[in-house]
Amino acid sequence: MLIAQLSDTHIKPAGRLAYQRVDTTALLDQALAHLKTLPQQPDLLLLTGDLVDAGSAEEYARLRAQLETVTIPWLLIPGNHDDREQMRAAFPAHPWVPAAGFWQYVAQESHWPLRLIGLDTLNPGQSGGLLCEERLAWLAQQLAAAPATPTLVAMHHPPFTTGIGHMDDIGLTGREAFGDILAAHPQVQLVICGHLHRNIRATVGGRAVMTAPSTAHTVQLDIARDAAPMFRMEPPGYLLHWWSGEGLVTHQVFSEPTEGPFPFFDEGGQLLL
Numbered sequence: 001m002l003i004a005q006l007s008d009t010h011i012k013p014a015g016r017l018a019y020q021r022v023d024t025t026a027l028l029d030q031a032l033a034h035l036k037t038l039p040q041q042p043d044l045l046l047l048t049g050d051l052v053d054a055g056s057a058e059e060y061a062r063l064r065a066q067l068e069t070v071t072i073p074w075l076l077i078p079g080n081h082d083d084r085e086q087m088r089a090a091f092p093a094h095p096w097v098p099a100a101g102f103w104q105y106v107a108q109e110s111h112w113p114l115r116l117i118g119l120d121t122l123n124p125g126q127s128g129g130l131l132c133e134e135r136l137a138w139l140a141q142q143l144a145a146a147p148a149t150p151t152l153v154a155m156h157h158p159p160f161t162t163g164i165g166h167m168d169d170i171g172l173t174g175r176e177a178f179g180d181i182l183a184a185h186p187q188v189q190l191v192i193c194g195h196l197h198r199n200i201r202a203t204v205g206g207r208a209v210m211t212a213p214s215t216a217h218t219v220q221l222d223i224a225r226d227a228a229p230m231f232r233m234e235p236p237g238y239l240l241h242w243w244s245g246e247g248l249v250t251h252q253v254f255s256e257p258t259e260g261p262f263p264f265f266d267e268g269g270q271l272l273l
């Protein structure tokens, strides 16, 4: 099974650039076009929050139009820039999501080797995330229901300190209790997040955790408590999570056009020197 994780697409209304500089719609189109060039097509596309920039109906309509060009199934989870009710209005046929309340779900098909748990860390009106008692209890209940099934947990806010001070200031409340739940459930193979617009890896509760790059802009790398809130245009991309049969293996992919592929060997089989 191959899962493409795209994150922090931050779609804006027509004619508007994110932070007056970033054409997020064009950059999502670039990532979706890149996906089609992969030698193996993903089984699933998962968008890990900050789907749009301001939670508006117009932005979700634009995102939906872009996703309707994709032929593989896709799933969404919200980030701090999202709005649950606008998401429900724009994506009424989204599978597994309950009709009201938190936008979180267990996704499982009989032919998948993995169970996917999507968590809602949105705390309306706040940039930081929240896993409240209700959401934590729901997660613990879902994990306890299938302790032997390899599980992937997806959520927007990462449950660890990244070192980038201004992002840690809008981190995840409830992460200690979340770590305790992970520690009790070794079937969790990986926790995948967004929010940081960078690929960062960590361990929480003994489990592997990582954040995905954005399909658009990158949070400036500055591991300081007083880091200035800045972004830059590093090569954008996405993650490919591959179930090998033994575990999950993650590849980072750059979605900008690049040169290649070039051969290592000449036509006679000699290494090109």
Ligand SMILES: [Fe+2]
Pocket: 008, 010, 049, 050, 079, 195, 196, 197
């Ligand atoms: Fe974001």
Ligand SMILES: [Fe+2]
Pocket: 050, 079, 080, 081, 156, 194, 195, 196
């Ligand atoms: Fe975010």
